[in-house]
Amino acid sequence: MPRTPFLPHLGARVMPVLLVVLAAVIFVLDTITNFEIAVAVLYVAIVLIAVQHLGRRRVVMVAAGCMALTVLSFALTRTGSVTSGLINCAISLVAIGVTTYLALRAAAAEAAAREAQTQLAHITRVTMLGELMASIAHELNQPLTAIVLNGNATLRWLAARPANPDEAGKAAQRIVRDAERATDLIKRLRGLTRRAANKAIWLDVNQVVADTLTLVQHEAVRNNIALRTELDDDLPLLQADPVQIQQVVLNLALNAFEAVVGGKERDVTLTTGPGKPGEIIVAVSDSGRGLDSVQPDRIFDAFYTTKPEGLGMGLAISRSIVESHGGRIWAEPAMPRGASFFFSLPTGRTKARGSGQ
């Protein structure tokens, strides 16, 4: 099964080694060449690489290390003019310092821009959802109002002296008719979600997980979260809508992030693997506060939320996506602590369930 390597994961391991090797090369060159040759200026490359991959504090530590190596090289170098060496050493130190400062500032601005973008996307989604809800609420409100009024009318026609069964019957018929109108509306809404699940293609779940992680990688670094993956290479392809599956993984990952932020251990692990025969399971585990404070049978319900600004839609949407693909979604306490969210997707289908409309 061809599978692209998960780059961010690889990068997190290799990056420190790469930086150390680079620093060592520069250090050796700087030391063995004479004072007139300012190899130490090349340390700025290390700073620039570090800014791309490490948090602010670590970048400062790397820069400080480079400066220390520059001074050490100066002390160890034996050939050339000491005055030139001193000037070159000072220039290198200033270069490293200024580069670090500017690079960190650029990184901060970039992070702010990205955050603003994320917020905007969130607001747009909430606004759209709000408008959708308002129009659905109004459409349902009309038949519901008519049902309530007809119900009251039925009771009054029956309680009248003499009772008027004819009018009562007509009102009751209208109750049935208006209830059907409300049901039709709900059917139409269901049809909308089903149609959305129609864009199923053959896809590699590991690829979807990897794609999702590139979206949240920055968020993980920013919050000091150790993001790990345990992806099974031998999984079969399955038929599903990649955007929707990615939405589910994203929802679960962001939930996991929120669960670990503020805690000491900030571990989030994404796992893929086989489930029952004909089933692939994706799991998102975190080392967060766990499921103690929630009602496990309600967390997938719409509008159920434990977050102060939560909509209570993320898990509900995830559930409807997974179920429309013929899978299941559930949560369990994780060991030794935290929570694991699982969802399964059926393999060996030629079509995702619900696409037969």
Add this chain to the structure above:
Amino acid sequence: MSGLASSDSGQIVFVIDDDPAILEALDSLLRSVGLDVSCFGSVAAFLDAPRPDIPSCLVLDVRLPGKSGMDFQKELAGSQAPLPVIIMTGHGDIAMSVQAMKAGAIDFLPKPFREQDLLDAIAAALDKDRSRRAHMAELDALRARLATLSDGERDVVAQVVLGRLNKQIAGDLGVSEITVKVRRARAMRKMQAGSLPELVKMIDRLAAESSARGH
């Protein structure tokens, strides 16, 4: 439901809503409590229909095709014969309800509402229209009586209500005191006033009404 159980047909409830299901339901519910109902799908249809001159009120939906419920309510409130209005809405907010109540709505009912809230509001609205009509009828009667007075009698009444004595009035008008007494007694009889204070009160009401119209 005091005041609603009457089936004398001397009153009618108008309903305007663009949703036929709501109209049918309201029609049935209001008839089941003995009210006469007349339903319309739009403001235009309501205005086109002839309206009986009996105590009535209007149950009005906010969201309507053509003229909106709120606009029509304001229009009615500023008219010669203001019809008491009860506003219904499917998407009401506080600002809208404040606006409706300020414009003189009897009640503001977000759908779906409790039937008792609607029936209470209708009872209050019909009471209000009934007392407004009684008040107007009384004024009309007074105005009719006043019209039967002769010029001489009217002059005497105008002075009397200012608290002047017969002798002073006779001097001012250049007639005998007996004539003043006769005209005054005849005016009291025509106005059906049992006493001088009653006559003063009647004239005050007519004056207040005409000055209110002047504005």
